[in-house]
Amino acid sequence: MARHARSDAAGVSDGERRSVNGRQLTEEIGLDGEEIAWRKEFTGFDARDAARLESMAPLFEEIADDLVGAFYDHLRADGASAAYLERSPQTIEMLEANQRRYLLALGRGEYDRTYFDRRARVGKVHDVINLGPKFYLGAYAIYYEGILEAVEADVVRRLEQRSFVAGDGDEADDEAGTNATDEAGTNATAEVGTNATNDAGDDANGGARVVSLEDATELVGSATDDVLSALRLLNLDQQIAMETYIHSYADVEDELERQRTVAANVERELETLRERSAEVLERAAAIDEAADEQTSSMSEVAGEISNISATVEEIASQAEEVSATSERAEEIASSTTTTAQEAITKMVSVENAATEVSDDVETLREGVQRIDEIVEVINTIADQTNLLALNASIEAATAGEAGDGFAVVANEVKSLAEESQQEAKNIESMVAQIQADTETTVESLEEANEEIADGVDLVEETVDSLGRIEESVGEAAEGITQVASATDDQAASTEEVAGMVDSTRDRAVDVSSAVEAVVDASNEQDAVVEEIGAEVDRLTADDD
Template identity: 40%
Template structure:
C-alpha cells in the first residue's frame, strides 16, 4: 500500500472503530437477549425444581414411614415364620412317631396272623381226628348191627349179646352226635379264624397305606419345613434390607430438603441476576445512544458517498444506487435461499466497471456460474484472473489451482490479502464468507479475527461485503458483522418463494420485503415488487 492509500485509509479506520464498537454492542445485546431468554427458562425450571423438591421431600418422608412400617411387618412375619418352622419340625417329629407306632402295629399284626395260621393248622388236625371218630362210629354202628343180626340168629344167650350190641350202637350214635357237634363248632371256629385272618390282612393293608400316607406327610412336612425356613431366612433378609432402606430414605429425605433449600436459594440468585440484567440493559441502551451519536457523522458521510453498481435489476433501486463505496455491507441468507447468482452477477458487474474483486466463494458457487456471468461483459473469467482484476479465495477446496486462485488450506487469509493488495491496480470489492472463515480457521479464530484481517490492509476506496449463512454461522457472530455493517441485506425462502429485504442502510428503502426471481442466465437474479 502506498503512502497516499494509507493516508486515505486513516479516517476510515477511525470511523470503522465506531462501527466495530457498534457491531460488538449488537453482539452483546444479542447475547443479552439470549441470556434473558435462558434466565427466564432457568427461572421457570428453578421454580419447578423447588416445587418438585418440596414434593419429593413429602413423598420421600411418606416413603420412609412406609418403609419403616414394612420393616416392622417384615420383622413380625419373620418371627411368625420362625414359629411356623418350629411347628413344622414338631409335626415332622409327631409323624415320625406315628410311623414308628404303625411299624409296631404292623409287626404285632403279623405275629397275630402267624398265630391264627397256627390255630387254623390245629383246627385242621382236630377235624382230621373227628373224621377218624366218624369212621370209628360208623364201624361201631356196623358192628352193633352185625351183633344184633347175630343175636337174632343165636339161641338163649343172644339176649345179653343183643343188649351189649344196643349199648354199643347207642354209644356209637352218641359219639357220632358229639363228633357232629364238635365238627359244627370247629366249622364256626374255622369261619371265625378265616374272618380274623381276612380282617388282619385288611388291617395290615390299611396300616401299610397309613404308613405310606404318613411317609408322604413326612416328606411334605420336610418340604414345608424347608420352605418355611427359606422364607424365614428371606424375610429376615428383607427385614434387614428394609431397615437399611429406612435409614437410606431418611438420608435421601435430608438431601431432598437440602436440594429444596438450594432451589429456593437459586431462585433468590436468579432474582439478583435479573436485577443486574435490568441494570445492564439500561447501560447497554446508554452505550448504544453514545455510539449512535458518535456514528451519526460517519453515516452522514456515507449517505453522500458514491455507490457501487450491483448489476442486479431492482436491487440498485432498493439500496439507493448500490453499495456505499468504502463502506461495509452484509448479505445474510437463510435456509433454502440462494445467493450464488447474485454474487456471480455482482462480481462480473464490478470488474466490468473497472474495479477489482477479491471473492471468497460460497460452498456452491462454482466456476461455471461465475464464467457465465462474465460472458455478459467484455471480459472473460480467465482474463479477469490473468489481469489481476479478480482474486478467488478457495476456502472449501472446490476450485482448481491457477493464477490468482488461492487455496486457503495452504496459505493464510492475511497473506492472501497482502498479495491481493500488492497486485491490484484498482479499488477492491472484498467479498468475504464467514462460513468459509469458520471452515478454514475454526469458529473461535473467526470470532477473534472479525475485521482484523482487513484492518490496515484495505483502504478507504475499498468496499467490503461479508456473506453470512444463517444456518452455518452462530447468531452472535452474525450479529457482530451485521451490527458493524453500513448496509445489511437479508434474503430467505418461504413456501417456495424467495424474498429479500434491506434491513439497515444510510440510503435506500429499508424494511420493505421484495420478491426475488431467478433465471439460468445473467443477470441470474431480479428483485421485484412487494
C-alpha cells in the first residue's frame, strides 16, 4: 500500500490518529503563511469576516450541541458512513466532542497557520480512515443548513426587537405600507407578523407588527454578510481538506508508480529466478549423478578399507610377535653379554696361567742351561778321564806285565769315560732339543699370550657391541611395542574410517534423495514463480 494509504477505521488506532501531524501536512502541500494569505484574499475572506465570525461565537455556542447531534444523526442514517462510525476506535461521544470543538473554532476569530494546521489534520484523519470526500464534503450540508437556520432565527429575533404595531397612520406605518410591495420588505414584515402573532400576539388594536424597510435591509444585509463570512471560512476549510485528499491521491499515484516499478523489478527478478532455477536443476542433476558415483565409489572404498583393516590387524598381530621376539633377543643379548663377560674373565685367567707357564718354561730353560753347563763339566771330566786312561795305558805299557791290571783298569776307566762322554753327548743332545722345544714353547706361549690379549680385546669389543646391541634391541623392542600399539590404534581408526565411509555412503544416498527433493522443490518454485508473476501482472493491471 501507499505511504499514506487509506484503510478502514478498524485499522487505525487512537495513537495513529494522534500521530497525524497537521503542520507537516501543510508544509508538504505548500500551505505556508503566504499561501494562506493568498487563499484568503482569493476567497474574499478578510478581517471583517474574521470579526463577524467572532461576533457569531455565541450563536455557534448556542447551536453546537443540536447541530453536532444532527450531523452524526445524518451520518448514522446512511449505511456506508454508519459502518465507519461503528468500526471507529473512538466512541460517538468522543467524535461529537471533536466536532463541537471544530464548530466553536469557527467563531474564535483567529484563522492563522495553526487553525489551518488543525483543518489539514482533520482532513487527513478522514482520508486515513477512508472516509472520502463524498462523506466529508457531503456532511457540510448539515453545517450549511444549521448555520443558515441559526442566522435566520437570529435575524427574526432582531427584527422582532425593532418591530412596531402598524395601523396608527404614522409615517413609519405609511412607509412600511408603501414598501409592502417590495419583496424583501413584504417577507420581513410577514415573518415578523407571523412570529409576533406566535410569540407576543397582535397589538391590542389587532394590528400586525412591522419593521421599517431600513431596519429590515440592515438586518438582512448583516445576516447575509454573516452567512457569507461563514461560507468563506468553510470554503477555506474545504480547500484544505481537499488538498489533503489530493496529497494522499498524489501519494497513491506515487505508490502506484512505485508498484509498477516494483512489478517490473519483480518480473526481472522472477526471470532471473527462473534462470537460476534452471541452473539449479542442472546442477542438481549433476550433483545427483555425482552422488550416485560417490555412493559407488564409497562402496568400493568401504571394501578396500575393510581389506586394509584386516591387513592392519594382521600387521598388528605380527608386530606383537616381533615385539615378543625382540624381547627374547634382548634377553639373549643380555645373557650373551653376561657369558662374554665370563669368557673375558676366563681368558684373563688363561692369560695369567699362560704367563705363569711362560715363567715356568723360562725357569726350565734356565735349569736346562745349568744342565748344559753340567754336561760340559761331565764332558770335561770325560775328556780328562780319557786322557787319564790314556796316560794309564801308556804307563801300563811301560810297566809291562806289572801294569796289566792297571791297564785293565785304565781301559775300564777309558770305557767308562767314553760311555760317560757318550751319555753326556746324549744329554747334551736332549738338552739342546729341550732348549729348542723350550724356545718353541716360549714363542708359542708368547704368541698365545698375544692371541689371548687380542681375544680379550675382541671379547671386550664384543661385549661393548653386545651392550649396544642390547640397547638397540631394547629400543627396537620399545619401538616395536609402540608400533604394535599404534597399529592397534590404526586398526581401530581404520574401523572408524570404515564406519565413516559407510556413513558417508549413507549420506551420499541421503544427498541423492535430497537433491531429488531439491529438484521437486525447484519445480514447485517454478510454479510459484509463475503464480507470483501472474499475481504481479494482475496487481499492476488492477492498479491501472
